[in-house]
Amino acid sequence: MFKIVRREEMSGGTVVLNEIEAPLIARKAKPGQFVIIKANETGERVPLTMADTDPVKGTITLIYMVVGKSTALFKTLKVGEGYQDIIGPLGKPTHLENVGTAVCVGGGTGIAVLHPITRGLKQAGNKVISIIGARSKNILILEDQMRAVSDELHVCTDDGSYGHHGFVTEVLKTVLDKNKVGLVVGIGPVPMMKFVSKITKDYGVKTLVSLNPIMIDGTGMCGGCRVTVGGKTQFACVDGPEFDGHLVDFDELTLRLQAYCEDEKECYNNFCTLKA
Amino acid sequence: MAEKPEKKEKTPRQPMPEQEPKARARNFEEVPYGYGPEAAVKEAERCLQCKNPACVDGCPVAVDIPGFINLIKQGEFARSISKIWEKNSLPAVCGRVCPQEMQCEGRCIIGKKGEPVAIGNLERFAADFARKSGECELPTLAQPTGKRVAVVGSGPAGLTVAGDLILKGHQVTIYEAFHKPGGVLVYGIPEFRLPKEIVFSEVAALENMGVKLELNQVIGRTITVEELFAEGFDAVFLGVGAGLPRFLNVPGENLIGIYSANEYLTRSNLMKAYRFPEYDTPIIKGRKVITLGAGNVAMDAARTALRLGAESSSIVYRRSREEVPARAAEVHHAEEEGVQFHFLTAPVKFLGNEKGRLTGMVGLKMALGEPDDSGRRRPVEIKGSEFEMECDLAIIAVGANANPLLTRSTEGLQLNKWGYIVADEATGKTSRKAVWAGGDIVTGSATVILAMGAGRKAADSIHDYLVRGW
Numbered sequence: 001m002f003k004i005v006r007r008e009e010m011s012g013g014t015v016v017l018n019e020i021e022a023p024l025i026a027r028k029a030k031p032g033q034f035v036i037i038k039a040n041e042t043g044e045r046v047p048l049t050m051a052d053t054d055p056v057k058g059t060i061t062l063i064y065m066v067v068g069k070s071t072a073l074f075k076t077l078k079v080g081e082g083y084q085d086i087i088g089p090l091g092k093p094t095h096l097e098n099v100g101t102a103v104c105v106g107g108g109t110g111i112a113v114l115h116p117i118t119r120g121l122k123q124a125g126n127k128v129i130s131i132i133g134a135r136s137k138n139i140l141i142l143e144d145q146m147r148a149v150s151d152e153l154h155v156c157t158d159d160g161s162y163g164h165h166g167f168v169t170e171v172l173k174t175v176l177d178k179n180k181v182g183l184v185v186g187i188g189p190v191p192m193m194k195f196v197s198k199i200t201k202d203y204g205v206k207t208l209v210s211l212n213p214i215m216i217d218g219t220g221m222c223g224g225c226r227v228t229v230g231g232k233t234q235f236a237c238v239d240g241p242e243f244d245g246h247l248v249d250f251d252e253l254t255l256r257l258q259a260y261c262e263d264e265k266e267c268y269n270n271f272c273t274l275k276a
Numbered sequence: 277m278a279e280k281p282e283k284k285e286k287t288p289r290q291p292m293p294e295q296e297p298k299a300r301a302r303n304f305e306e307v308p309y310g311y312g313p314e315a316a317v318k319e320a321e322r323c324l325q326c327k328n329p330a331c332v333d334g335c336p337v338a339v340d341i342p343g344f345i346n347l348i349k350q351g352e353f354a355r356s357i358s359k360i361w362e363k364n365s366l367p368a369v370c371g372r373v374c375p376q377e378m379q380c381e382g383r384c385i386i387g388k389k390g391e392p393v394a395i396g397n398l399e400r401f402a403a404d405f406a407r408k409s410g411e412c413e414l415p416t417l418a419q420p421t422g423k424r425v426a427v428v429g430s431g432p433a434g435l436t437v438a439g440d441l442i443l444k445g446h447q448v449t450i451y452e453a454f455h456k457p458g459g460v461l462v463y464g465i466p467e468f469r470l471p472k473e474i475v476f477s478e479v480a481a482l483e484n485m486g487v488k489l490e491l492n493q494v495i496g497r498t499i500t501v502e503e504l505f506a507e508g509f510d511a512v513f514l515g516v517g518a519g520l521p522r523f524l525n526v527p528g529e530n531l532i533g534i535y536s537a538n539e540y541l542t543r544s545n546l547m548k549a550y551r552f553p554e555y556d557t558p559i560i561k562g563r564k565v566i567t568l569g570a571g572n573v574a575m576d577a578a579r580t581a582l583r584l585g586a587e588s589s590s591i592v593y594r595r596s597r598e599e600v601p602a603r604a605a606e607v608h609h610a611e612e613e614g615v616q617f618h619f620l621t622a623p624v625k626f627l628g629n630e631k632g633r634l635t636g637m638v639g640l641k642m643a644l645g646e647p648d649d650s651g652r653r654r655p656v657e658i659k660g661s662e663f664e665m666e667c668d669l670a671i672i673a674v675g676a677n678a679n680p681l682l683t684r685s686t687e688g689l690q691l692n693k694w695g696y697i698v699a700d701e702a703t704g705k706t707s708r709k710a711v712w713a714g715g716d717i718v719t720g721s722a723t724v725i726l727a728m729g730a731g732r733k734a735a736d737s738i739h740d741y742l743v744r745g746w
């Protein structure tokens with residue numbers, strides 16, 4: 001079992017942080033890589049990109065939003081309890097280099113994945129401008145942590161309850177107008193990544209996005225995670241999860257993410273009835 | 277040597293009792309029930325006990341077939357399994373999945389005039405008897421040598437290496453990427469053909485003998501081969517299987533409702549999606565299902581689709597019935613259960629709706645042309661013969677390639693042009709010192725028994741290295 005040593009709830013309980021003992025993975029993991037976790041015998045294999053790792057303590061940190069049966073099950077796990085299986089680190093790490101100025105754009109729980117990459121880009125000597133957003137102030141996560149690793153931090157909320165009133169993409173435009181930017185990293189909901197990529201394409205700025213298709217093995221063995229990038233099929237688990245945002249077929253990804261919507265509802269409802 | 281089969285061939289081949297096709301096409305229980313002791317003895321009596329048994333020549337690991345059959349005939353069931361174990365450490369598996377008609381039974385002398393001895397069924401009987409009765413001698417371990425061997429992958433190749441080397445006194449640790457051991461035996465081959473309990477009991481037997489099993493460890497990611505040596509392993513065996521699904525590269529292939537056979541079977545078998553929502557992993561069930569390909573994998577997929585409630589399940593294959601690579605028993609079972617076969621048909625593209633879901637496939641009729649490199653007649657397109665087939669689930673079972681995850685992260689491994697590891701046929705030695713390889717990652721997708729055969733040769737060579745040197 002992989003034991004949970006720290007647990008926090010964020011965004012009013014809709015987002016959960018777990019710090020988990022997984023020394024072998026913690027020793028190896030790099031920013032941008034993910035793990036596959038499975039809570040128990042009957043559980044599903046769920047891919048989650050790591051939000052942090054501590055090789056000395058031998059722990060990894062995962063931050064997930066509660067969206068369905070599996071994450072609702074994860075949420076019930078307390079400190080001292082744990083996950084039956086964790087596999088990783090999987091996928092290619094982010095290529096962290098000095099490009100001069102880098103812009104990191106994050107939305108929702110994507111900010112958790114973005115954080116170690118932002119830190120890495122900062123350590124690589126970049127000037128880092130970060131833009132993070134959420135629907136509303138009370139569900140925004142990791143603001144302080146992002147501020148600590150950025151030279152400049154912009155916050156946006158859809159409802160205007162905090163920071164810029166509007167989308168991260170609007171702020172991104174002004175940032176691109178004012179700065180000579182070498183790289184944009186955009187991680188968040190698929191529509192956000194799609195629009196970030198659209199804008200940066202107009203500006204001709206290289207853009208990385210981190211994709212989260214449905215996965216099973218995470219080792220290139222099933223092809224369930226296939227995405228179309230530049231007209232070619234790629235397996236996100238081994239060829240990614242990061243890809244050139246200008247080449248990704250986001251519409252296909254959006255559809256493929258809906259594959260099990262109905263089943264998930266059934267499973268989730270079952271789970272909720274059982275718990276009640 | 278000429279035998280005299282005419283006189284002895286009186287009893288007909290004992291039929292295998294099976295679940296009735298209509299019923300079994302809707303459940304996941306094993307199809308054949310297996311022989312009872314009476315039928316087994318009767319079948320064993322059909323064997324002529326040839327002096328130069330042709331069947332043994334046909335067996336990739338040279339099991340003493342007349343030997344174990346003779347013991348069954350005498351009612352010495354426990355001794356009979358010990359006889360098989362001398363050469364084959366997974367008989368309960370092999371009795372169920374080996375292509376006997378191309379191996380032992382295909383060579384059996386009685387088969388020249390009538391039906392060959394049911395060697396596979398007898399092997400299965402002996403193994404099941406031993407497992408159920410617990411009546412058999414456990415092999416004894418040799419004196420500990422203090423040498424440590426890492427086995428990467430827990431498919432038939434890896435399990436064989438582990439079993440052989442633990443007996444010879446070495447310490448063995450198996451590293452497996454998945455959360456369950458068994459390789460294709462667990463994630464690929466369905467329950468109705470090979471109950472998982474059998475595979476797990478074989479693995480448990482190895483663990484009882486002292487083999488250590490490390491699950492959830494992707495070698496090349498979690499730990500590298502370099503690190504295994506640094507940790508003190510003296511030898512490493514790579515048995516990681518083929519494990520990279522081939523797609524057709526036709527338009528529409530990323531529609532929802534199109535799976536690689538690996539994904540479909542892994543969801544159903546390993547993740548138990550057939551028991552959704554009791555198990556959390558969902559699977560697209562499909563009313564009209566098409567499976568592309570005609571190997572064992574395709575038969576397993578098409579038959580699984582029926583069991584998940586499909587109204588129709590069709591195999592679409594580019595070549596003709598003669599070229600079908602699946603075991604004869606699988607094709608027979610599939611047909612009995614109502615799987616339809618469309619031979620000489622190739623997929624052109626897939627059609628979908630606005631939600632990105634599969635609605636149909638355009639196929640093209642083929643004719644047989646000149647023989648190709650494999651000696652099989654090459655299918656050629658019949659121009660203008662496109663037609664549409666309705667389907668809401670399509671499973672691509674046209675083979676696998678070498679998964680590069682491990683090979684790319686390991687230095688000094690020579691690969692062939694397809695990315696498979698180059699290993700000496702007689703010993704399994706790779707181009708890198710103290711590293712062996714065997715099974716599908718060397719040969720490309722093959723069979724359980726060939727993977728085991730390769731494992732056995734590698735184990736002998738590893739043992740030799742550990743006591744004598746490279």
Ligand SMILES: Cc1cc2nc3c(=O)[nH]c(=O)nc-3n(C[C@H](O)[C@H](O)[C@H](O)COP(=O)(O)OP(=O)(O)OC[C@H]3O[C@@H](n4cnc5c(N)ncnc54)[C@H](O)[C@@H]3O)c2cc1C
Nearest residue numbers: 429431432433453459460464495516517715716722723724
């Ligand atoms: C659906 C299906 C049906 C089949 N039916 C038959 C049949 O009826 N008869 C027959 O003889 N053959 C059949 N085969 C073929 C047969 O199963 C294979 O040839 C055989 O299993 C190969 O054995 P292996 O040990 O080389 O590899 P595998 O069985 O593929 O096992 C490899 C193992 O290594 C693990 N692994 C991979 N990469 C890593 C890594 N980097 N680190 C750690 N572990 C790793 C994998 O997870 C897997 O568990 C079938 C195959 C399939 C897919």
Ligand code: SF4
Nearest residue numbers: 323324326331384385
């Ligand atoms: S199984 Fe067939 S070939 Fe083998 S010994 Fe018996 S009769 Fe001869």
Ligand code: FES
Nearest residue numbers: 218220222223237
């Ligand atoms: S998750 Fe199976 S190939 Fe990527």
